[in-house]
Amino acid sequence: DAYDSFLLMYIQKGELTLEYDEKKELVTEGNFVLLDCYRPHKYYSDTGWESLWLHFDGPVAREHYDLITSHLGQVFSLSSSYMILDKMAALYKTFLNGEIIKEAFLSKIITDILTALLLYTASVPATVNHADVIEEIVSYIHEHYTEDIPIQHLADRAMLSQYHFIRVFKKETSFTPHEYIRNIRISTAKYMLKTTHMSVKDICFSTGFSNVSVFCTAFKKKTGLTPAQYRNSVSTP
Helix, strand or coil, X not given: CCCCCEEEEEEEEEEEEEEECCEEEEXXXXXXXXXXXXXXXXXXXXXXXXXXXXXXXXCCHHHHHHHHHHHHCCEECCCCCHHXXXXXXXXXXXXXXXXXXXXXXXXXXXHHHHHHHHCCCCCCCCCCCCHHHHHHHXXXXXXXXXXXXXXXXXXXXXXXXXXXXXXXXXXXXXXXXXXXXHHHHHHHHHHHHHHCCCCHHHHHHHCCCCCHHHHHHHHHHHHCCCHHHHHHHHCCC
16 A cells, blocks of 8 residues: 555566556566555566666655656656666665665665656756766776777767767766777776786787787877887886
8 A cells, every 4th residue: 555665666577567546557678667655556467577676765755756757657668777777786786795784875876876867857957967977987987998888888878879978978087988998998008018927919908909909009199109118118127
């Protein structure tokens, strides 16, 4: 009949039937459910389902809920869910790994999730502060710079068009996404040239460059030296 919180759920596998506001709706894989659990509700399945979910509440929880559902409804899908699912997974891992529970940290994650959902509503001002979004993207780049990172993939995570994402990213960091990724790779390569005996080829691929020629060209353009010249210049006699 009632549960004193709001529920956000993402269906990863399977399907469920939702009964809410005298309506019955089938919810399938890839959809979100956002419910006001203070009101009567029911969900069930004959086949089972897997989901990421969280109950939340707070002084502005209802305002977020009302604004989001007024545009997206109780059941919805998003063109890009990367950021939201990453945040939901981060909450899950906090409890799964038995980490110390920090209320302020959990509160920030939940706020980030709701803010990301608000970005999909028509009521969000055009002058939204993208600093938090770019901060998340920068963290992602630092974790994955050794991999191929298409700019479109980053734009999808930020829930922006590629053109707008590049403009916002440069405004916040002073670099284009491509320049930022290249700078991290070259900085890491410089450290490895200075502190290891790895070959230039191995360092090239370890830092995410596609081939040695591309690596050497980018390295010399950035530092004025080839990787071998840089290693010789910093080696101890």
